[in-house]
Amino acid sequence: MSNDYAARYQAMVSRLAPKSDMLNGILRAFFVGGLICMIGQAINDLYNYGMCLGADATAAATSITLIVISALLTGVGVYDRIGKFAGAGSIVPITGFANSVIAPAMEFRREGLVMGVGAKLFTLAGPVLVYGISSSVIVGLIVCLLK
Amino acid sequence: MMSRRIGRQTVMLKNAPGVTAWASVAGQKEHDGPYGALFDAVISDELNGESSFEAAERSILEKAIKLCALKANRKLDEVQMLLAGDLLNQIISAGFAARNLAIPFYGLYGACSTMSESLSLGSMIADGGFADRMICATCSHFCTAERQYRAPLELGNQRTPTAQWTVTGAGAVMVSSGAAARQDRIALTHTTCGRVIDLGITDQNNMGAAMAPAAADTLTAHFDDTGRGFDDFDLVVTGDLGILGRELLIRLLDEKGIRVKEERLFDCGSEIFAKRQDTHCGGSGCGCAASMLCAHILPQLYTGRLKRVLFMATGALLSPTTTMQGESIPGVAHAVVFEHREEIPG
Numbered sequence: 001m002s003n004d005y006a007a008r009y010q011a012m013v014s015r016l017a018p019k020s021d022m023l024n025g026i027l028r029a030f031f032v033g034g035l036i037c038m039i040g041q042a043i044n045d046l047y048n049y050g051m052c053l054g055a056d057a058t059a060a061a062t063s064i065t066l067i068v069i070s071a072l073l074t075g076v077g078v079y080d081r082i083g084k085f086a087g088a089g090s091i092v093p094i095t096g097f098a099n100s101v102i103a104p105a106m107e108f109r110r111e112g113l114v115m116g117v118g119a120k121l122f123t124l125a126g127p128v129l130v131y132g133i134s135s136s137v138i139v140g141l142i143v144c145l146l147k
Numbered sequence: 148m149m150s151r152r153i154g155r156q157t158v159m160l161k162n163a164p165g166v167t168a169w170a171s172v173a174g175q176k177e178h179d180g181p182y183g184a185l186f187d188a189v190i191s192d193e194l195n196g197e198s199s200f201e202a203a204e205r206s207i208l209e210k211a212i213k214l215c216a217l218k219a220n221r222k223l224d225e226v227q228m229l230l231a232g233d234l235l236n237q238i239i240s241a242g243f244a245a246r247n248l249a250i251p252f253y254g255l256y257g258a259c260s261t262m263s264e265s266l267s268l269g270s271m272i273a274d275g276g277f278a279d280r281m282i283c284a285t286c287s288h289f290c291t292a293e294r295q296y297r298a299p300l301e302l303g304n305q306r307t308p309t310a311q312w313t314v315t316g317a318g319a320v321m322v323s324s325g326a327a328a329r330q331d332r333i334a335l336t337h338t339t340c341g342r343v344i345d346l347g348i349t350d351q352n353n354m355g356a357a358m359a360p361a362a363a364d365t366l367t368a369h370f371d372d373t374g375r376g377f378d379d380f381d382l383v384v385t386g387d388l389g390i391l392g393r394e395l396l397i398r399l400l401d402e403k404g405i406r407v408k409e410e411r412l413f414d415c416g417s418e419i420f421a422k423r424q425d426t427h428c429g430g431s432g433c434g435c436a437a438s439m440l441c442a443h444i445l446p447q448l449y450t451g452r453l454k455r456v457l458f459m460a461t462g463a464l465l466s467p468t469t470t471m472q473g474e475s476i477p478g479v480a481h482a483v484v485f486e487h488r489e490e491i492p493g
Binding site: 005006007009010012013016017018019020025074075077079080081082083084086087090091096099100102103104106107108110124 | 198199294298299300301302303304305306307308309346347348353356360391394395398399427428
């Protein structure tokens with residue numbers, strides 16, 4: 001098959017392929033993502049003003065609470081449905097990160113705790129951790145040198 | 148000896164092996180689809196009482212094979228060969244099912260083309276008189292395919308608009324040769340071995356586009372070799388091209404000067420699920436073509452509602468490794484021709 005033929009075929013595929021409904025997707029992501037952040041803020045206020053935990057403990061407790069909620073929703077099979085509806089709206093917040101760790105943990109439980117859960121736990125979240133931590137180290141070094 | 152080969156890729160099965168029996172097993176979502184009532188057996192739970200999805204997948208393959216033998220009124224040890232394969236690494240569903248069934252076994256891999264690959268090889272083995280009866284079978288399971296090719300089930304991601312839904316299901320067909328086979332109401336008359344075609348599609352969520360060129364190539368070869376066209380078939384059945392893949396096949400054939408009669412082109416992947424089931428471009432997986440062939444196509448060939456059918460399941464020969472390495476997706480399609488045989492008097 002000539003490259004020209006393949007290129008024409010690929011062009012036909014992209015012309016005919018159904019497209020994602022971007023506007024709808026963006027709106028859903030905006031509102032669900034916003035809702036998750038609003039719930040986070042409410043939990044934050046509850047800890048901060050209701051229970052007077054102080055700034056550091058409040059931030060930690062809020063994150064922990066959101067992660068636990070996300071883990072529960074993943075466990076009972078609801079978070080994937082939220083994700084199907086909201087897309088990035090439920091992937092970007094910390095709840096999405098928790099989901100990306102819990103989902104493989106559940107999936108690979110049958111392969112055992114060591115090479116199953118242990119090895120596969122960060123298959124999805126791993127790249128985020130690697131590049132997130134690496135870039136924060138680099139930024140930290142730059143800040144340190146500039147001071 | 149008269150050669151059975153006609154043209155470049157096709158074999159004429161001059162002894163016309165018979166299709167003695169067939170059986171299909173499907174999952175709950177497939178049961179809820181438009182053809183749900185036609186499957187011989189339905190598993191209501193995706194684990195089917197097993198401890199893992201992989202074990203569940205092989206159990207539905209076993210079930211289809213046992214049902215097929217039962218419908219042919221044969222014991223398993225009367226089946227001389229099992230030609231089977233599936234999507235999982237090292238074709239474990241077929242191999243492990245064969246362990247339990249104790250039928251001499253050839254494991255095949257043709258991705259989602261496995262049903263027509265096994266029928267193609269099986270019909271030639273039968274035509275050559277190398278076995279009196281054998282079972283050609285394949286299966287797939289949504290949950291095992293997801294974890295091997297895509298993401299964990301509970302991950303909250305979105306599927307792309309071109310994605311297809313792996314069918315949980317299995318199909319098994321008994322092919323027979325010799326005098327007994329002449330009583331069978333369905334005969335296998337031709338088979339065309341497909342070439343592997345790759346037009347550079349790299350999106351693993353667009354299997355239909357990756358496989359459509361192979362389907363077009365094999366169908367063109369079959370028509371060239373036999374001198375037949377769409378008019379000569381009641382139905383041309385493709386496996387799991389999906390809604391986009393089917394459309395692409397029509398256009399590719401059009402470019403080659405083959406006019407497609409749309410009402411005679413039946414794609415199992417486009418048909419197995421209803422639109423309300425939200426599978427995007429339709430069903431996929433080895434079990435898609437296999438279960439639809441056994442539930443919907445073969446019964447109509449048996450009664451004579453369909454006289455001649457070309458069955459061509461398509462496969463995408465990728466692996467998660469090649470996808471990650473940025474390779475494009477090669478496709479393959481094999482074709483077999485079924486014909487209704489009128490009852491032989493006496």
